[in-house]
Amino acid sequence: MQLARTDRLLIVADFDGTLAGIVPDPSKVPVNLAACEVLDRLAQLPDTTVAVLSGRGLEDLKSVCPLRAPVTLAGSHGAEGEHGVELTGDMRARLDLVGARLGALGIEGAYVEEKPFQRVFHVAPLADADPAAAEAALAAARAVDPAGTTVAGGKNIVEFSAARVTKGDWIAAKRAQVGATATVFIGDDVTDENGFAALGPGDLGVKVGPGETLATRRVEFGAGVTDFLQELFTARAAR
Template identity: 40%
Template sequence: MASDYDGVLAPLVDVPSEAVPQPGAAEALARLAAAPGVTVALVSGRGLADLQRTSGLTGELRWIGSHGAEFDGPLTGELAERRDALAARFADLVAGTPGARLEVKPAAVAVHVRQVTDRPAAAALLAAAGALVDPSLTVKPGKDVLEVAVTDADKGSALRRLAAELGAAGVLYLGDDVTDEDAFRALGADDVTVKIGEGVTAAAHRVPDPAAAVQLLEFLADALA
């Protein structure tokens, strides 16, 4: 059982560090992780350290960060240098748009425009940032954010890797954003994919919001019990 964090287990907020888990989420995940034969994984675009610190979640969980780039540990020095060079290219661009924020992650740089009140300016900033990206980088657009990664890892390949490692009979994945579509498309007909919220999706199922996602997890925990 794998899930994205922001927008699924925690409501989307303007300040990422304030994205606390939806009430009941921690308890439901703990119950699922304790069920025989079940592995629970968090699969996020956040860096692993940020994900663990912000969520406050503990217990028998598998952690996959940076869209799968942080699977067995932090990035190598060479990739970190490429990330820092990319951040320097974006810094002046972001500074010129009030409300915009530059986030430097372990494997990527993200331009956030959720707090930009001038929406045309927000769209222009994302377009300008995208124009600076060269073919060696991986663009991961999202909700009011453009993330540019220095690796080609994605949530779908990370989930397949984890499932193979575990010898999993099936995978359930919950996601809400554009980058979660990689996971939905990567999973097979015997797996279960759930989109949280509105929007076009490759997922087979949908629930409206994080509160409903927690209800789904509680239903599963009850069934397994």
């Protein structure tokens, strides 16, 4: 792997759907511990920086992700943690307003998650039992007046964000901070496309699972992710 021989390597991984499975209860996700262990070993190598960049709130991410320093953890798509932004009163008011509007939809089997910078409308509990009802619920959420927040879709969710920070912004900031000469970003979901879009010709985007993507390499969830990271580790360690 040519990229593994670069001077300063930055490796950024999404969490849910990439390093952990997706289940109805987000507090009980099955974590790919083998993949996390390889990331931890990558982070011990010289001139190599590893980060987990999640849409979860930072505290929530810490409660489910076993990785710690020297691995960097960033939450809320990069709004929380290093390179984060401040939550203003205006942002909070917008979130409260859109949260109330989502709650007023009163859809059974759906719920609204409160994150520091986002309100997230979830239909995962509904999706298995009644996919059509789940789709209708997502459409109803997308039709809600967003009160000045930014609306993004994802797997079984619609997310309303008061922060303008995207995963692409965060990756650009981190790359500048560490002076990375090549960056690897691995992710599975729609918001990860912002991250892939921020990559340059010498970088590598890795898409986990199916779906349209800007990434140039694709791996399967689980063993596919672990094998890719192990391949990267072996090449980097041999540099």
